[in-house]
Amino acid sequence: MRLLHTSDWHLGRSFHGQDLLSAQRAYLEHLVDVVASRAVDVVLVAGDVYDRALPPVDAVAVADEGLHALAAAGARVVVTSGNHDSARRLGFGSRLVDLAGVHLRTTLDRVGEPVLLHDEHGPVAVHGLPYLDPDVARAAWGLGSRSHHAALAEAMVRVRADLAGRPGTRSVVLAHAFVSGGQPSDSERDIAVGGVSAVPLTLFDGIDYVALGHLHAAATLSPTVRYSGSPIAYSFSEAGHRKGSWLVELGPQGVVDAELVEAPQPRPLALLRGTLEQLLGDPQHAAHEQSWVQATLTDPVRPVQPMDRLRARFPHALALRFEPEGRDAAAEPAPPPSTRDPLDVCLDFVSHVRETPASADEVALLRRALECCPDDRDLALERALATAERGSP
Incomplete structure (x- = not known):
């Protein structure tokens, strides 16, 4: 199974006063080309589809066009909400659009409910975790502490409980978080709670592939855990970044190969x-x-x-x-x-x-x-x- 891992589109964002919407549209068209030319089975969008909770109407139109084109190109699409998104707005109609092969995972009540896919090697369970606000997660799940670690750890308990009932199923998790080992830039919004925002890599032990979002630099934290980074630079601190999406080959035993497919840039x-x-x-x-x-x-x-x-x-x-x-x-x-x-x-x-x-x-x-x-x-x-x-x- 071929996975295309992307995140942090931030549709509607500008760059020092420069409108980026045409460049963002070009990036989504590039994703559609990659899906078609590389026979991608599923596109993973790990949060921050939009740059703010109430996005401009033009940004919503670009998202609508892009998701429709990805589905029309033959890929299933799994999308989670990030800390910039409104979970309720992004997730509107999620159960209906599931039927079209675009799976929106934006609410805590669906954590632990996978998108089930199949290839010649058997089933793959894709668990999309939305951005987990520590205050919201603590109240909803009765957590003992207010932290990103506690919220994400509880989410992974629910993911593993689901996987325990699916022996032999390969696993993919999308998460929007600051995971230890990633490199922040100037353009991410601070998500620290009590001075602590990072969560340990060990939370994802045993998962076949983890598609991370939030940090804007593409990074490999382990052979199975990666940040795709933002597709376009949103601050000058990203001048040295390679921008793109991870094309991941998932074999019968897990990740076989991963390649960063570089994205078109409006300007260097x-x-x-x-x-x-x-x-x-x-x-x-x-x-x-x-x-x-x-x-x-x-x-x-x-x-x-x-x-x-x-x-x-x-x-x-x-x-x-x-x-x-x-x-x-x-x-x-x-x-x-x-x-x-x-x-x-x-x-x-x-x-x-x-x-x-x-x-x-x-x-x-x-x-x-x-x-x-x-x-x-x-x-x-x-x-x-x-x-x-x-x-x-």
Whole structure:
């Protein structure tokens, strides 16, 4: 039996203001092509179909189109809810769509109820575990403690109880969790409870294949336990990730082979560091001119209009950071007292950020900004500081 393991689609999510819905649609079309060309029997979607509990209507349409196309290509599809999904919304009509070969597992009451599949080697029980919120699981199952470990351990007790009544049946589990050994990135939502979010790998001992979701980096935690990661990068911390889906061959005794099938990407990511002049002039950066760029500028004095100048060479630059070389972070000045003259506060801000004083034209511009709202000190400061941040026209 061939399994295609994917997760963390996050349909509806953007990337630093860039709409990703067309790239997400292209990824689902890619999955359909893999199903057809590689004779995939079942697609496993381990949570976070959507990026938020109430997804945009366009994202729902993309999910509907994708799931329909996967089923039409001949694969059974098992989908679980993640911590970003609304279990109730994603699972609407689940018993009805079961009949179409798309199996939604989003509620605790169906934990331990497998999707039963068959191949020439016999039966396979696929147990889809939704994201298990510790508070919800504790109340529903009467658990003795409030933790991810307790919730997932109880779910696996129920899975093993079902498998005990099916001797000779191979087992597959989908889980949306932070399992020890996985590598987090900046784009996952924190699921820590009481400071602890990770659960041990040993919870899945004896399962033939475990398809994990939540962490966005593809990873092999053991020969039978893997994260597929997100199909698209959702933060610059994912710049080094290989994005794709695991194509898993399940033989009569368990996993025979696993291959990461790489997914199409809207653009490569590039993390560039140096002074603005270095980034604009260094020929070695030519390969990144069409990438999404995060630039970290090390100029000792903040350049004027750095993003505009950066985009002259890198039109898809999206993020800018400043880490001046030689500046002592511990020596940063304390916030100015509220009793100080607002113009002095603004001039200090300019000097602190750029390490050069404001010009005469800039002083005049800041004074005019403050004079626009003389009766509202806070609004005046807000406008003037915004003016200082932009610089002179």
